[in-house]
Amino acid sequence: MICASAIAEVQVIPAGLGVLEVSEPLERAEVSQKAHPEKDHSSPRMLRSVMFPGPAGRLEGLLNEGASGAPFAALACHPHPLGGGTMHNKVVYHAMQVMNRRHWGFELPVLRFNFRGVGLSEGRHDGEAEWEDVLAALDWLQREFGRPIVAAGFSFGAAMALKACCGCHGVDSRVRAIAALSLPTEAAGCNYRYSFLEEANLPKLFLSGARDEFARPEELESIAARAAEPKQLILIPGADHFFTHKLSAMQQGFAQWLKEQLL
Numbered sequence: 001m002i003c004a005s006a007i008a009e010v011q012v013i014p015a016g017l018g019v020l021e022v023s024e025p026l027e028r029a030e031v032s033q034k035a036h037p038e039k040d041h042s043s044p045r046m047l048r049s050v051m052f053p054g055p056a057g058r059l060e061g062l063l064n065e066g067a068s069g070a071p072f073a074a075l076a077c078h079p080h081p082l083g084g085g086t087m088h089n090k091v092v093y094h095a096m097q098v099m100n101r102r103h104w105g106f107e108l109p110v111l112r113f114n115f116r117g118v119g120l121s122e123g124r125h126d127g128e129a130e131w132e133d134v135l136a137a138l139d140w141l142q143r144e145f146g147r148p149i150v151a152a153g154f155s156f157g158a159a160m161a162l163k164a165c166c167g168c169h170g171v172d173s174r175v176r177a178i179a180a181l182s183l184p185t186e187a188a189g190c191n192y193r194y195s196f197l198e199e200a201n202l203p204k205l206f207l208s209g210a211r212d213e214f215a216r217p218e219e220l221e222s223i224a225a226r227a228a229e230p231k232q233l234i235l236i237p238g239a240d241h242f243f244t245h246k247l248s249a250m251q252q253g254f255a256q257w258l259k260e261q262l263l
Helices: 090-100 131-145 156-166 195-199 217-226 247-262
Strands: 010-012 019-022 035-037 046-054 057-064 073-077 110-113 149-154 175-181 204-209 231-236
Touching (some): 046 110, 057 131, 073 131, 073 156, 090 110, 090 175, 090 247, 131 149, 131 156, 149 247, 156 175, 156 195, 217 231, 231 247
Parallel strands (some): 019 231, 149 175, 204 231
Antiparallel strands (some): 035 046, 057 110
């Protein structure tokens, strides 16, 4: 479908699917041990340091507490560890804000975590098996909240989240919707096509910069076109892979899509 939007710098592209163009380190603590007030001026909530079991050892995470009656929980996955990606990445942090902060209207509890071998997470970086870490994070959220989950990932985190939520074992029934921010289609001489998305019928967002160095718009449009409905593609004019100087536009696009899925 093609949607209109109130977002600044929006242009609707004639296409066969919904395509829009829109222009903290903490001490290690167990789940029940410590809560930290996060320093954030947009309706800050308590921040919990967590450790939970993963397939390669325990995984380190941060939980931004949500409203007590929030109907969903959320997960945010970070970019490639070999490029310095951690759960403190600024794109992941800004995506968390959209799902968690009162200002945006959702107030969901949001888990960010470090993939194996990053920060205090045990194990060693693999590069392909990290989708199993995403499953472990989903398991923890399900045990903790027992609510449907909104999953999001940035770059490598987007690829691993997609593989976990609708790849190797089909669509995960615990996941209500998934957002892929700056999903790479080419990197280090390899091309990625995500053919499993053709059978993935949960709501999907592809949100990228129109100047993404790791995903040319035509390649991302092709992947989105082949993906099963429902889906939406948002391209931010002038934005690169990291949404440099465009994080606000990324947040606006993400928030609009979430409202359509959850409210």
